[in-house]
Amino acid sequence: MRISNDFLGDLLRPAAAKPKPTPKPSGPTSRERAAANRVAVLRAVAAHGHLRCADLGAACWPGARYGLQMAQRTVRGLVEAGELLARRNAHGSLSYVLTRPGAAALELHGVPARHGLDLASVSGPTYAHHALTSRWCLHRQAQGFEAWSEYALVNGYAPVTAQQLLARFRKMPDAILIRGANLWLVETESAPKGTPELVRIVSLAEHVGQRVHAELPYTLAGVVVVYDATLNHGARVAKAARERWWRLSAHEQAALASRVTLAQADIGLPLVWRGCTEVPLAQRV
Structure with a gap:
């Protein structure tokens, strides 16, 4: 029986390498980090009633070189989403309080919270x-x-x-x-x-x-x-x-x-x- 060259070539040809599985990311994605940052800021505000961006930087990024900038960026997104509200405090700067949607967002994460829309201590004595x-x-x-x-x-x-x-x-x-x-x-x-x-x-x-x-x-x-x-x-x-x-x-x-x-x-x-x-x-x- 004559064996074709094509058949012999198939036997001698090395098997095709199996595709490697896509490696899993070693850490959280940028979207996951942003979501965690948003929850951390909301939790800090909920615990104190109202905080400034400088306070939030210390609360959520203690010791970080750009903690204030991270706080400002995260707060900006939360204000745009309607979960934080900026209020002028007694010293003329901005403090942030939870809105009703912000408190509801924390409740979804199992964190008890109430809105701070009625807090007199923001602009009071x-x-x-x-x-x-x-x-x-x-x-x-x-x-x-x-x-x-x-x-x-x-x-x-x-x-x-x-x-x-x-x-x-x-x-x-x-x-x-x-x-x-x-x-x-x-x-x-x-x-x-x-x-x-x-x-x-x-x-x-x-x-x-x-x-x-x-x-x-x-x-x-x-x-x-x-x-x-x-x-x-x-x-x-x-x-x-x-x-x-x-x-x-x-x-x-x-x-x-x-x-x-x-x-x-x-x-x-x-x-x-x-x-x-x-x-x-x-x-x-």
Whole structure:
């Protein structure tokens, strides 16, 4: 039998290589990153009520070289989509609040949220207090802490409720800080408080080491007072501490004062965050 050359050629010819599968992308696509950025910005605004682009850069891109530009780009898209609304704040710049569609978008991701269209703290007299508290919370979040402002506490977003704190301390803090089982109460001094109110704040240090609430796993680890470092709030807090504890020995006073931290924020105008230095009140008493 004669074998054709075509048949022999087919036997000797190497098999055709199978097409290689298309490699899967090693990371999220640009569209996926943009979607994640949008949700991150919406979540940050929901947690604080209202934030500026500078705050959002610190919240969503901490330490990034172009965090502000990323925030501005993402916010622009969210405003165009109707999920954020720009409002003129009390310092003349723009703050952003959730719209109803923005809150609904977060609800679809399982994040509880409410719109901020009715928030008086954007253009009202409490704006500076709110902005400083929020910016300090973001500063501490970038350091690995959980930080929740009063807005989050009142709206039920934090792992501690406003009712639990009021029941335990008879006072609503401006924020709380959590790491592990430790919880710190935070007070912001953006305008001078009267001495009786400052005495109430420093007296919270007397509860350090105790359970925050019977239903919670947290122990009170300390008290933090946040204020603009250019103002004299630290001296006023120290005066209130001496007034509260003057009957105690020097050793007891120092021990209690060591439980209070003065967070001295370096603030430029208008409310430009440059950093924060923390010192124990014991250095001032």
